[in-house]
């Protein structure tokens with residue numbers, strides 16, 4: 292056993308070193324023969340040469356007549372040449388073999404019929420015009436593709452044209468995936484506390500399949516050194532590359548590195564990337580074994596940035612990369628000096644500018660990849676990048692998707708998901724990118740030109756009126772359109788049966804009550820502060836006042852799962868989680884948009900949806916909404 296433990300090696304250096312170690316093992320795939328029609332995307336293991344020429348006979352390239360060119364010399368409008376069928380010409384169609392003795396084809400458009408067997412020509416034919424000569428496409432024994440080359444649809448056609456029906460390709464690499472962990476269980480409906488549903492292997496095998504490998508997923512192995520070693524040994528004999536998932540870190544039950552070290556060699560343990568720090572690069576019997584960290588996002592990154600590159604060296608062909616795109620960073624992005632960091636980003640084209648906004652950076656937040664449009668790599672030794680800076684990203688979606696995305700921000704409400712779903716159903720070309728930054732955050736995003744639409748519900752304490760005062764104050768000088776949204780019931784969400792016997796906001800500072808709040812700048816937080824002031828409740832005395840969640844749903848779920856007793860939110864969120872609800876007020880949740888976008892197709896389509904009966908019916912099902920006038924421009 293010879294390995295160093297949890298280093299912080301730069302990614303490029305780690306990969307270079309690892310590849311040099313793999314070469315020593317002289318590890319390679321075996322060739323196999325496959326039929327050409329099933330060879331798409333396979334990699335040739337040897338050069339392919341045409342067995343026959345293509346075309347293999349001289350063929351007419353046009354519909355017309357085949358002639359001897361010299362018989363037509365001198366033909367003009369004034370000195371036409373007359374030819375007799377069988378003597379001076381034969382009729383040919385595109386693809387027909389050139390009749391013996393002929394050396395040119397005249398297109399039917401240039402032939403004047405005199406009678407059934409006689410034609411008139413008014414311009415001379417050049418020798419070999421409109422003829423596909425033998426070998427025009429491929430000559431016999433000419434190379435169609437060299438070794439180690441990906442077979443494209445056109446390659447398959449060229450091989451068949453060249454008389455090749457079978458081709459020698461590298462065997463598809465088999466990638467073994469071993470999930471590990473005592474707490475990891477096969478996916479099921481109702482996991483117990485402490486059970487973690489196993490889904491990494493599903494993500495990894497799908498990625499491997501996309502890259503043209505054969506994923507081989509092994510059963511979940513508990514955190515027992517001997518069992519992990521046994522599973523690894525089996526996988527290494529059956530596969531070309533092995534991914535040993537989780538147990539990569541320095542915890543009590545983290546045996547991955549020990550198991551690889553005992554069966555083979557650990558070359559690197561610890562790479563300066565985030566997420567993905569505890570990655571292990573090892574070999575067993577000369578084959579690559581990669582210890583991939585347990586967190587799903589770390590796993591995806593390690594597969595994308597490391598496993599993919601190792602696979603490329605094994606299959607001897609590059610895999611497709613994501614195109615690069617430049618965008619403006621919407622908010623400051625902090626980073627650590629020690630690591631190269633990968634941040635999932637949302638993109639939106641607003642007013643001609645492509646805006647990039649960072650998504651959650653949690654290594655366990657796999658849904659951040661579902662939402663991500665792009666991946667941004669923050670280089671090592673970077674403290675942070677300022678808002679407004681132009682950055683380069685890897686584009687995970689298509690340009691078309693980005694250009695067809697309505698960027699909605701501001702206050703969270705489940706109605707945005709409802710509208711998005713209906714929009715996708717009515718027009719599959721439309722996308723919505725929604726982020727929940729609170730009502731004030733929404734106003735600021737509109738001010739900075741980062742969003743098309745923002746949802747807001749901001750109570751003006753002076754007048755008791757919603758939204759207008761804030762638009763006037765913070766978006767002064769900007770031409771803003773206010774769109775009526777919904778009236779919705781705000782209140783206190785509490786556990787079913789109201790075990791603490793709460794009656795209203797005045798009870799929140801009571802001893803023994805655990806509150807969960809919304810973030811600063813959210814309309815709900817502003818409403819709570821207003822109500823507390825009205826009722827003379829000291830917020831300092833509320834246990835949990837500083838515990839912040841970003842959405843109504845995440846507040847509700849804390850109460851439903853018992854980590855908090857009460858939080859403020861909308862009725863629909865309480866209803867989803869079966870909570871009791873003490874209504875406090877009805878508030879006006881509206882949308883705002885810069886006037887310049889109001890007639891854009893993205894907004895008009897969105898307005899069409901929120902004005903629809905179907906949308907209103909869905910909100911009635913959610914409960915707590917009044918939808919009168921929804922979508923009206925105010």
Ligand SMILES: Nc1nc2c(c(=O)[nH]1)N[C@H]1C(S)=C(S)[C@@H](COP(=O)(O)OP(=O)(O)OC[C@H]3O[C@@H](n4cnc5c(N)ncnc54)[C@H](O)[C@@H]3O)O[C@H]1N2
Pocket residue numbers: 470471472475487488489490491492536537538539540541542545566567568569583584585586587589654655
């Ligand atoms: N004291 C320290 N603790 C941790 C450190 C550290 O530096 N010091 N590093 C953290 C980082 S970063 C990572 S990444 C993880 C790596 O942990 P392991 O590779 O040892 O993985 P586990 O602890 O076994 O699992 C972590 C986590 O991943 C999820 N998981 C694992 N397997 C699956 C699967 N097959 N399907 C779905 N999800 C899976 C699960 O949530 C586990 O809890 O260590 C940190 N700790």
Ligand code: MOO
Pocket residue numbers: 564565566567568569584586589590654
């Ligand atoms: O390395 Mo961990 O993968 O940062 O989350």
